[in-house]
Every structure is written in C-alpha cells, then in structure tokens.
Amino acid sequence: MKRTWRFWFALWAGKLITKGLLVAGKKGTTLPGKIAQWFDPEIMRHLSVAYTDGIIMITGTNGKTTTANLLASIIRQSGEKFAFNQAGANLVTGITGALIQNTRWNGYSRASLALLEVDEATVPKFCEQVTPTLAIVTNFFRDQLDRYGELDTTVRMVRASLPKETVLVLNADDPLVAQFGTDHEPVIYYGVERTPDSRSESQETREARFCPVCGTELTYTLFHYGQLGIFKCTGCGFHRLEPEILAQNVRLVEGLLLFQVGETPFTLSLQGYYNLYNALAALTAARQLKISDELIEKGLREFIPQAGRMERFYLPDGEITLTLVKNPTGFDQVIQTMLGVDKPLRILIGINDLAADGRDISWLWDVNFERLGMYEASIKQVICTGLRAEDIALRLKYAGVPVEKLVIEHTLTEALDGLQANRAVEEVAFICPTYTLLFPLRGLLESRQQNGGLSRPKAKAAGEGAHS
Numbered sequence: 253m254k255r256t257w258r259f260w261f262a263l264w265a266g267k268l269i270t271k272g273l274l275v276a277g278k279k280g281t282t283l284p285g286k287i288a289q290w291f292d293p294e295i296m297r298h299l300s301v302a303y304t305d306g307i308i309m310i311t312g313t314n315g316k317t318t319t320a321n322l323l324a325s326i327i328r329q330s331g332e333k334f335a336f337n338q339a340g341a342n343l344v345t346g347i348t349g350a351l352i353q354n355t356r357w358n359g360y361s362r363a364s365l366a367l368l369e370v371d372e373a374t375v376p377k378f379c380e381q382v383t384p385t386l387a388i389v390t391n392f393f394r395d396q397l398d399r400y401g402e403l404d405t406t407v408r409m410v411r412a413s414l415p416k417e418t419v420l421v422l423n424a425d426d427p428l429v430a431q432f433g434t435d436h437e438p439v440i441y442y443g444v445e446r447t448p449d450s451r452s453e454s455q456e457t458r459e460a461r462f463c464p465v466c467g468t469e470l471t472y473t474l475f476h477y478g479q480l481g482i483f484k485c486t487g488c489g490f491h492r493l494e495p496e497i498l499a500q501n502v503r504l505v506e507g508l509l510l511f512q513v514g515e516t517p518f519t520l521s522l523q524g525y526y527n528l529y530n531a532l533a534a535l536t537a538a539r540q541l542k543i544s545d546e547l548i549e550k551g552l553r554e555f556i557p558q559a560g561r562m563e564r565f566y567l568p569d570g571e572i573t574l575t576l577v578k579n580p581t582g583f584d585q586v587i588q589t590m591l592g593v594d595k596p597l598r599i600l601i602g603i604n605d606l607a608a609d610g611r612d613i614s615w616l617w618d619v620n621f622e623r624l625g626m627y628e629a630s631i632k633q634v635i636c637t638g639l640r641a642e643d644i645a646l647r648l649k650y651a652g653v654p655v656e657k658l659v660i661e662h663t664l665t666e667a668l669d670g671l672q673a674n675r676a677v678e679e680v681a682f683i684c685p686t687y688t689l690l691f692p693l694r695g696l697l698e699s700r701q702q703n704g705g706l707s708r709p710k711a712k713a714a715g716e717g718a719h720s
Contacts, residue, residue: 261292285346285347285350285352299352305363308367308537312391313394318557318561319388322533326543337368347378376412376413386421389422390423392407393582407464421440421536428479441493450481454472466488468485478581521554524588559691570672572683575683577684591624595679596631603644603689606688608687633659637663668700
C-alpha cells in the first residue's frame with residue numbers, strides 16, 4: 253500500500269506530540285491520534301499492514317480491558333513484542349495513538365503483533381480500515397444507553413462489521429455473542445461448565461430472554477449470571493454449543509480463582525467468577541498464538557489487575573478492593589463477589605453522571621441492591637459519594653439498607669477516611685466508582701499504599717497449596 257504525504261505528515265505530527273507529552277510526564281495517546289487522524293483519516297489502514305503476525309481485537313460490553321491485559325500478561329511471558337493500547341483508549345483516536353507509539357520515524361513498526369481493545373461502537377470504523385486476524389467478543393449487556401442506543405442495535409452493528417476472514421473467539425454461554433457463529437467461520441468457543449454460583453433458576457435481569465435467531469423464548473438448564481448459561485431455543489434449535497475451551501472444577505480459594513481446562517490447572521488472582529470468562533478468552537487467544545499452557549498459566553497467575561478491575565490496595569488499615577461499575581449486570585456481579593466473601597463489609601460507592609459515565613443514571617434502579625438489603629446484618633457501612641451521592645443513597649434505602657448505615661460524603665479524601673475509620677480486622681472493604689471517579693480514587697489509594705502500605709501477597713503456582 254502506497255504511503256502518501258498525508259501519511260507522513262500524520263505520522264510525524266503524531267510522534268512529535270507523543271514525544272512532547274512524554275517529556276511533560278503524560279501518557280496520552282488520544283491527542284496524537286486525533287491530530288494524526290486529521291492529517292490522514294486512513295492512517296490506521298496504513299499502520300496496520302506492518303503487523304504480519306496478526307492483529308487481535310477485543311470487544312464487548314464488560315471485560316474488554318481485563319481480557320486484553322490478561323492476554324498481554326501471557327504474551328509477555330512468551331517474550332514476543334507487541335503493540336498495545338494498554339491505557340484503555342479504545343476509540344479510533346486512542347487506537348491510532350497506540351499504533352503511532354509503536355511505529356518508528358521511518359514508518360516501520362517495532363513489533364509484528366498488535367493487541368487492541370476496541371469499543372463496541374468503534375468496531376465499524378476500526379474494521380473499515382483494519383482486518384483483525386482474531387476477534388474476541390466477550391459479552392453484550394445494556395451500557396450507557398444515552399451513548400450506545402438499544403443493545404440490539406449495538407449487537408447488529410458489531411456483527412455486521414466483522415470481516416469474514418477474521419477468526420472469532422466467542423463466549424459460548426452468551427446467546428447474544430454465540431449467534432455470531434451461526435453464519436461465520438472459523439469460530440472458537442469458550443465457556444464454563446458451572447461455578448459455585450450457578451443456579452437452575454434466576455431472577456437476574458437478562459438481556460437475551462428471547463432467541464436472537466427466531467424470537468422464541470429461550471429455556472435454560474443452568475444460569476451462570478445474567479443471560480450467560482446453558483441455553484436452548486425450542487423454536488429453531490439454536491443452543492449453547494459445547495465449547496472447545498471449557499472451564500471445569502471452578503472454585504475460589506483464599507482470594508484466588510482456580511479452574512481447569514482439560515487436565516491443566518490454572519490460577520487467577522482475581523475475585524469474581526465473571527473474571528473467569530476474561531481468563532478463558534485470553535487463554536483461547538493465547539493458544540491460537542501457539543503459546544504453551546505452561547506460559548499461559550504463569551501469565552494468568554502473575555497477572556496484576558489493571559486500574560479498577562478488582563484491583564487490590566494494601567493500606568495500613570487493611571486491604572481495599574477497587575472495582576469499576578458501569579452497568580446493572582456488572583454491578584450485580586460485584587455485589588455477588590462482595591457477599592461471597594462472607595465477612596462483614598464496608599462499601600464506598602461513587603456515582604458521577606458526566607459524559608464518560610453516562611448521563612442517565614436510571615440504570616441504578618436495575619441493579620439488584622436488594623441483595624445488600626437482604627444481607628444488611630453483614631453491611632457495616634455504605635459511604636455514598638460523587639455528583640449523584642444522594643441518588644445512590646436513596647436507591648440503597650429503597651433496597652432495604654438501613655438508613656443509619658448510609659453516609660453521604662462528597663469529598664473523596666473524607667469518604668476514604670470514613671471507609672477506614674474504626675475498621676475491625678475481620679471487615680472487608682470495597683470501593684465501587686463509575687469511570688470519572690475511578691482514577692481520582694485510585695490516586696488516593698496509591699498514595700496511601702506507598703506511604704506505609706502492606707506488601708502484595710504472591711499467588712501460588714498451579715499445583716501448590718492453593719489447589720489443595
């Protein structure tokens with residue numbers, strides 16, 4: 253593909269701006285990508301041809317960032333270099349900026365493999381210029397309806413955009429994702445046999461109550477969470493296929509997620525059974541890259557959670573888990589994880605309604621906070637902060653959380669102080685913010701951890717005590 257003067261202007265402008273940001277101590281990729289796109293709207297197409305070992309795209313509603321970083325951890329174990337939008341800038345400008353960072357001034361790439369997290373709404377624009385070798389689709393849930401529109405629209409848009417020559421790695425347990433395999437080849441499915449939380453009946457909100465192929469109501473023999481489970485349509489026969497990569501013997505031991513694929517045991521230092529799907533997606537892609545199970549196991553075990561994805565901080569007053577919340581199903585799984593700890597809980601919930609969070613916060617009424625109300629004896633305190641602190645406090649009151657356990661505190665430092673004040677040794681603390689509160693809270697936690705925090709415990713290798 254011939255590179256025009258527009259390409260060279262775009263590349264050099266992007267690299268100059270990147271260099272300036274690095275000198276200023278910033279890591280931004282969005283601005284260089286934005287400027288480069290202005291000079292050459294086709295720059296992604298030109299840059300993508302350098303990745304002769306392949307381009308891996310990861311998209312879906314929940315788990316994109318964690319899946320991408322899990323796979324990155326595995327690839328690093330293999331020693332291969334790769335381009336990666338690690339900062340999570342998953343729109344066109346952020347992806348372009350990441351590719352520019354990985355390109356030399358002479359236009360040659362520093363790596364021949366690219367790992368790119370792509371926002372669902374960005375998939376059409378991305379695939380207009382780039383043909384992914386491998387595309388991982390994690391799941392689909394309602395998320396920021398004021399930005400994405402109805403979920404069916406998002407699903408159709410992503411499905412129609414995926415090139416026919418791309419190998420799809422699909423979540424077999426989500427009917428909205430599994431349907432992609434009905435008219436596409438090749439496809440590789442991953443899924444879960446069952447978890448300790450799997451049930452034959454479910455009262456949770458489901459996005460796919462009806463068959464995406466014919467519209468008949470789906471029947472389930474097992475629910476994992478949301479619409480994920482073992483499903484079948486009695487109308488057209490669409491059903492959950494047996495996955496090539498199947499997690500079995502799933503359990504949580506001492507804060508570690510343990511499972512087997514075939515005879516191989518794996519360890520993941522992440523809480524929440526929903527993170528099992530992220531690990532399986534990364535594992536499936538890694539096997540496609542011909543990475544050994546030994547290196548995959550090590551990459552999963554030594555993975556350090558990224559910003560706000562069940563990320564643990566070890567403070568003098570005790571450990572705190574920070575996890576982003578952004579839609580009903582994701583928040584439901586966080587609640588399930590918190591209650592699954594089976595210890596007294598202290599919770600800080602931060603809700604903003606800025607553009608990046610989603611202006612419409614009515615989704616809070618679809619979250620099953622009633623579970624917190626049912627276990628109110630375990631709830632020591634819930635601190636509500638953010639621009640919509642009063643709204644989340646009201647929602648929790650109606651869910652049955654006693655008013656005397658609810659605290660409204662708009663100042664983040666004082667909210668964090670309140671979370672730790674008079675905390676007993678056996679109490680567990682979680683912080684659940686929306687996007688624009690995530691990094692301010694994370695900055696406070698990092699600062700306190702550096703000033704006298706505890707050291708991070710090391711995960712045991714597969715086959716050691718954690719598997720006993």
